[in-house]
Amino acid sequence: MKTLLLLRHAKSSWKDSEIDDHDRPLNNRGKRDAPRMGQLLKDEQLFPDYLITSSAKRCRKTAEHVIHASGYRGETRITGEIYEADAEKLRESLAALPAEPARVLLIGHNPGLEEFVERLTGAYTPLTTAALAQLELPIDRWRDLTAGVRGTLVRVWQPRELD
Numbered sequence: 001m002k003t004l005l006l007l008r009h010a011k012s013s014w015k016d017s018e019i020d021d022h023d024r025p026l027n028n029r030g031k032r033d034a035p036r037m038g039q040l041l042k043d044e045q046l047f048p049d050y051l052i053t054s055s056a057k058r059c060r061k062t063a064e065h066v067i068h069a070s071g072y073r074g075e076t077r078i079t080g081e082i083y084e085a086d087a088e089k090l091r092e093s094l095a096a097l098p099a100e101p102a103r104v105l106l107i108g109h110n111p112g113l114e115e116f117v118e119r120l121t122g123a124y125t126p127l128t129t130a131a132l133a134q135l136e137l138p139i140d141r142w143r144d145l146t147a148g149v150r151g152t153l154v155r156v157w158q159p160r161e162l163d
Contacts, residue, residue: 002137003103004094004120004151005041005048006113007066010034010130010159012058022083026061033130033159034062038069040132040157041105047072048105050097055080059107062130066107082108087115091145099141120151130159 010030019025026034041047047070053063055078063076081093090112097104110127117125117133127133137151 002101002139002142002145003046004135004137005046005103005105006117006127006133006135007037007062007105007107008110008113008127008129008131009054009056009059009062009107010037010065012129022055023057026058026065030058030062030129031065034065035069036159036162037062037130037132037157038066038072040162041066041070041072046103046134047074048103049074049101050103051076051105051107052082052093052097053078053107054083054085054109056083056109059083059109063107066105082106082112084109085112087112087119088147090116091119091147095143095145097142099143101142104142117153119147120149121153122150123153125153125156127156128158128160132157 010033012024013027053059133156134154135151
């Protein structure tokens with residue numbers, strides 16, 4: 001059994017319309033919510049064994065806040081592969097991981113994350129910015145994450161519910 005944690009990046013700023021989408025920073029709400037989700041990982045004892053994040057600035061900054069707040073000290077991979085990735089690309093990226101990590105945290109974007117949760121569970125689950133979804137997957141190795149694998153959605157946390 002593998003655990004997949006999917007975290008949508010925290011709220012980003014649209015203040016400067018000249019900034020390329022990939023380079024958009026977090027806004028104030030994002031800077032507040034991302035550490036809260038890191039603290040949630042710590043409180044729920046959901047430390048990942050491996051963290052993979054989109055190379056987009058808003059995802060990298062979300063990851064930095066989560067790492068700092070949770071105390072995570074494991075391996076982190078920053079990749080352009082999951083920037084604006086669809087569900088199939090997310091699946092392929094995870095299937096390429098080494099077998100060892102039992103719990104992986106992936107920080108990415110919508111609509112890909114919502115599509116991926118729906119593909120894995122059969123149910124649409126909205127993920128607002130900085131929302132965290134916990135899924136259990138009936139696989140022993142990440143390479144076993146084929147298109148037909150169905151998992152179980154354990155829980156979704158929205159930052160606004162943590163007040």
